[in-house]
Amino acid sequence: MTDTASRPGADLARWEADVVLRDGSVAHVRPIRPDDADGIRRFHARQSPESIYMRFFAPIKQLSERDVQRFTHVDYVDRVALVATVRGEIIGIARYDKIDATTAEVAFNISDAFQGRGVGSVLLEHLAAIAHELGVGKFVADVLPQNRKMIGVFTEAGYEVEHHYDDGVIAVSFRIEPTEQSQAVRLAREHRAESxxxxxxxxxxxxxxxxxxxxxxxxxxxxxxxxxxxxxxxxxxxxxxxxxxxxxxxxxxxxxxxxxxxxxxxxxxxxxxxxxxxxxxxxxxxxxxxxxxxxxxxxxxxxxxxxxxxxxxxxxxxxxxxxxxxxxxxxxxxxxxxxxxxxxxxxxxxxxxxxxxxxxxxxxxxxxxxxxxxxxxxxxxxxxxxxxxxxxxxxxxxxxxxxxxxxxxxxxxxxxxxxxxxxxxxxxxxxxxxxxxxxxxxxxxxxxxxxxxxxxxxxxxxxxxxxxxxxxxxxxxxxxxAQLVVHQPLPRGRRVAVVGNSDALGALTAEACVSWGLEVTHGPVSLPSEATAEMFAQTLDAAFADEQVDSVLTCFIPPLVTLDAEVVDAVADAAAQSHKPCLATFLGMRGVTEALSAKEFDEQGRRRAVPAYSMPEDAVRALAAATKYGEWRARDQGQRVAPVGIDRAAAEALVDAVLTQSPEGRALTPEEVTALLAAYGITLWPTVPVATADEAVAAAWHLGYPVVVKSVAPAVRHQPGMGGIRVDLHTAASVREAFAALKDRLAALSANSLVVQKMATPGVSCVVSTTEDPLFGPVVSFSVAGPPTELLGDIGHRIPPLTDVDVSDLISSVRAAPLLHGHRGATPVNRAALADLVARMSVLADELPEVASLVLNPVIAHPGGVDVVGAEAIVAPPPVRKDTDRRALP
The missing domain is CATH 3.40.50.720 (NAD(P)-binding Rossmann-like Domain)
Structure with a gap:
């Protein structure tokens, strides 16, 4: 058995973490070390006889030297052990020993003084993450029937626990692959502890x-x-x-x-x-x-x-x-x-x-x-x-x-x-x-x-x-x-009423609404400057009562140096009686005043107040922001995408093999890119490198007409006007002619390395990509290929994991999105197929941090589906993501 200190290149620091316990205090989780021998003895000496019996099934008063040696010396391959410490003292121990290639027996021992503070849950979470990293998929344990706390740690972790009674103990087993339920439990525990x-x-x-x-x-x-x-x-x-x-x-x-x-x-x-x-x-x-x-x-x-x-x-x-x-x-x-x-x-x-x-x-x-x-x-x-x-x-x-x-x-x-x-x-x-x-x-x-x-x-x-x-x-x-969302209800839509006592101020407010994407459906209504508070109240009541109005903007220019208190009261009273938000523009006034507050409390026991703004543009900007937020909060948030037909293990094996051969990382070969995408259910159209016209014709016959002949040189790929591609070739003669023309024309640019590929169905050319960023982690991007991407920077981004709503929002976020929906009479593309492709890319990016970049270009979206015509990928040693599958403070 190998001592951890002697293992060449052993990188155990990545398994260390500071964690917040259930009571809000902090503990340190780390791999056990040979110099923990005295700490293990002190830990055991502090344990009650009951706790010792629960762990060892025997009344062991003192650990033997052999036991201490076995506990503190592990190889971190077949045997893994973690300790949790506070002020340098061990408060919990978790370990597993492999039974076979994918199954390990686990054991836990938590300090009596720290039981009930979530130490066992944290150690299980970290031990399971390490085991999953090392290829273990199942934990088993023997637990005494009276050890309800340990059984609870397993069952409450979100795993599907199987157990049966056998010879006086309960034999427990459960799969440790992260599930939606286990992840939800982990995040809920993190939330409670940090709160x-x-x-x-x-x-x-x-x-x-x-x-x-x-x-x-x-x-x-x-x-x-x-x-x-x-x-x-x-x-x-x-x-x-x-x-x-x-x-x-x-x-x-x-x-x-x-x-x-x-x-x-x-x-x-x-x-x-x-x-x-x-x-x-x-x-x-x-x-x-x-x-x-x-x-x-x-x-x-x-x-x-x-x-x-x-x-x-x-x-x-x-x-x-x-x-x-x-x-x-x-x-x-x-x-x-x-x-x-x-x-x-x-x-x-x-x-x-x-x-x-x-x-x-x-x-x-x-x-x-x-x-x-x-x-x-x-x-x-x-x-x-x-x-x-x-x-x-x-x-x-x-x-x-x-x-x-x-x-x-x-x-x-x-x-x-x-x-x-x-x-x-x-x-x-x-x-x-x-x-x-x-x-x-x-x-x-x-x-x-x-x-x-x-x-x-x-x-x-x-x-x-x-x-x-x-x-x-x-x-x-x-x-x-803030003064709007704290004191007023959220808008239910973009329809706005504008009420005031100035034509100029009303017009300015309405123009600001239009520029911020709001719709003026009532007014602008401008009362005469000498209008009474009663007239103002009636006008406001009519605006609030209008079913075509979601929010009310009132704009008031006082006829005197000071505000007319009766008008201010009218605004506050009208707003308090409605469930629609109200904002006021009183020139020179800003904030939430006692005068603009309701005289009575609402059903939540709060006094609603009308926020005041010194200029209408400020009020409209705030209303637009609150409206967009209200729309986001009211909509269906969607379900986390989980495409079928994914073989994560095959993709991980491919990436591991590449990084074993090239530890610093490299670009994947076309064959490797094809295999990586296939593991996530994405089909990459094959390309055949050709060096002669005869090879080009043979490739065309093998792929099936029509085909394209194109250069793979970066200088001309996807570059409009460079003439690096000939499309829609239906005969051997046209293939020969295209090959000869491109070979000759691109020689001067050293860009005459050519391939043959089957002609894709006509449609909208798109780009779908992922990047592993040191700060953000995986970032998924989408754009319409060509000038929108290359010249205008019209690219949408999202951070995995994504829901189906996130995927739809990403596709719709680019300004060129109308091209996908039947622009100028064209048939709309298959939006569902495009969304499925983006979802698969997001899951790949989330699960494989080793994929430093992956670009699908072009992706041809058409009414019948999507065709992934080109792809490039780079793998590299993964950065340490800060939001991992185990709780840890930064």
């Missing part, structure tokens, strides 16, 4: 402010002052190595000196002192850290190393980290009243959740919310987001009944696949508004961990649309949309 971990941050029972100076201009002093001034309902402790008292609180030299359990430590000390504070917090059992200190990865290599040590130290101790360089967190819930931030003034409590990465933007975001009187439920700044990110807070907001809409200002994105998945789940119930200026490496702030990306910005836009996210360009637009 709980954020609840621990936002609802601490006790806080310690480390670096709480007596100097009023220091960050530590400001943080402690803000915590106290907000009326935090829990216990507050000051930590200062020099002072005995700060702001009326007894000061402690370090967190471990505090005679109290500390849930959240707010750290504001010089960067070089942070690691000592983190180690002390680990010793004190602190649950989470908020590091406001700067001087980490944003300042250079030394800071990057300090940031890595911060993360590793915190993770090893089971703590989550917000920051470093964080502006802080705010939770306005009356049960906690938490302001652990540098914001001296807070927006009013409300139902809008806010996330901003940088501190400077955090100040701007909170100031904008306060100016508009937009109430905030939770605010968070992740700073360098070494650990906690917007994904974590979105997991929390999915469950938070006090948050009705979410806004995120993102400067970078570390895991777009996970973001897309979580944002979609959140957007199905609550509007998600995102400000993101770009995705290039130039836009990544110093200190943020982000991979480079090779995909165009359009792919990021497509990802947000796919997830139902409302993307805006700046903070101003974020709050324009």
């Amino acid at each position: 709980v971990s954020m609840h621990s941050v936002l609802f601490p029972d006790s806080i310690a402010v480390v670096g709480a100076s007596r100097r009023s201009d220091s960050i530590g002093h400001q943080l402690l002052h803000n915590v106290l001034a907000a009326g935090f309902t829990g216990r507050v402790h000051a930590v200062n190595t020099e002072a005995l008292e700060v702001l009326g609180l007894e000061s402690h030299a370090k967190v471990s000196d505090i005679p109290d359990e500390v849930d959240l430590a707010v750290v504001a000390v010089p960067a070089e002192a942070v690691l000592d504070v983190v180690r002390d917090c680990a010793d004190a059992g602190v649950k989470a850290l908020l590091v406001a200190s700067a001087g980490f990865a944003e300042v250079g290599p030394e800071g990057e190393q300090r940031q890595r040590e911060l993360l590793r130290t915190a993770r090893d101790a089971g703590m989550r980290v917000i920051g470093p360089n964080s502006f802080g967190v705010i939770n306005s819930h009356p049960a906690v009243r938490l302001n652990a931030s540098l914001a001296p003034e807070l927006p009013p409590p409300g139902t809008f959740g806010l996330f901003a990465q940088s501190g400077a933007l955090g100040i701007a975001v909170l100031a904008s919310a306060a100016r508009r009187n937009l109430g905030v439920s939770v605010f968070a700044s992740a700073g360098n987001r070494v650990d906690v990110s917007g994904n974590d807070f979105m997991q929390y907001w999915i469950d938070d009944a006090d948050t009705h809409a979410v806004g995120l200002y993102l400067e970078s994105m570390g895991n777009p696949r996970k973001f897309s998945r979580i944002a979609r789940a959140l957007a199905l119930t609550k509007p998600v508004i995102v400000v993101k200026s770009g995705i290039s490496s130039y836009g990544v702030p110093p200190g943020h961990r982000a991979r480079p990306t090779g995909v165009p910005p359009q792919a990021f836009d497509a990802m947000l649309r796919q997830a139902g996210v409302i993307r805006v360009e700046n903070i101003h637009q974020l709050f324009d949309v």
